[in-house]
Amino acid sequence: VGIVLLGDALTLPALLAILTSIFGIILISLPKSAGGRWTPDGSLWIGLLSGACFAVSSVSLRGASLSLGEASLLLSTTTTLAFVTLIQSAMLLAWLGVRERGQVGKLFRAWHHAGWVGVIGFLGSMAWVMAFTLKDAASVKAVGQVEILFTLVASHLIFRERITPRELAGILLVASGVVGIVLLGG
Structure with a gap:
């Protein structure tokens, strides 16, 4: 997604x-089943679609932060995240206002707990946004798998x-991938 949207x-070592x-x-995530077989189901497609949407959002955060040009890292990160947080909050409040009206009042009454x-x-x-600003989202998310x-x-x-x-093999692969990105990713 980063290659397509942001260039x-x-x-090769990072890839x-x-x-x-x-x-x-994948090794860690495969379900533990009695027969050792796994067949794809609807949850696979939901997971893949969620991952694709998350990839687009991660790359979009990177693009938004980079679009602020010569701004400092802290300023571009804070500005990008503040804008995104305001949009998400407005959308959530609108959704709750339409679908679950009583929840909006409860939300505001719990500000002292939820605030922290x-x-x-x-x-x-x-x-996360700082890391996306400094490095491509694919590498950042891969390191985040730690x-x-x-x-x-x-x-x-x-x-x-x-x-x-199998999980131990997956752990070793994830760890070696993370180390590889950090040391060889460029």
Whole structure:
């Protein structure tokens, strides 16, 4: 999506590292079934469509931030994210106002609790947009897949879930893809 919309270029090592990471995610994500077989269903297509929409939004955030030209990284990131957050908030309020009127009042009454969540979420989103501004979205999202590793480790340590050999292979592929992007991605 970044190549098509923004003309981003990926080096061959970065592309290989991204593909390695993607293959690892696929291994981790395959369902655990008794027969060891997996057949695609409707959730596959919903997931792919969601991923495609997320790719377009990530690349669009990068494009919006880069379009601000000579502005500092902090200014372009903050401006882009503030604009996006205002649009999302207006759309959400309109949706709730039409579909679930009572929720708008509850939302505003809970501002002191939700406010901190919003601030922390905004700061996290700023980090993502900064990264998208500095580097192509494909590489940033591939490095971001490291969060899946943390999730698996936490599920093992906290919930005592067993990590299968297939998941372990996926973890190693994701980790090597992330390291490859960081070291060789250019």
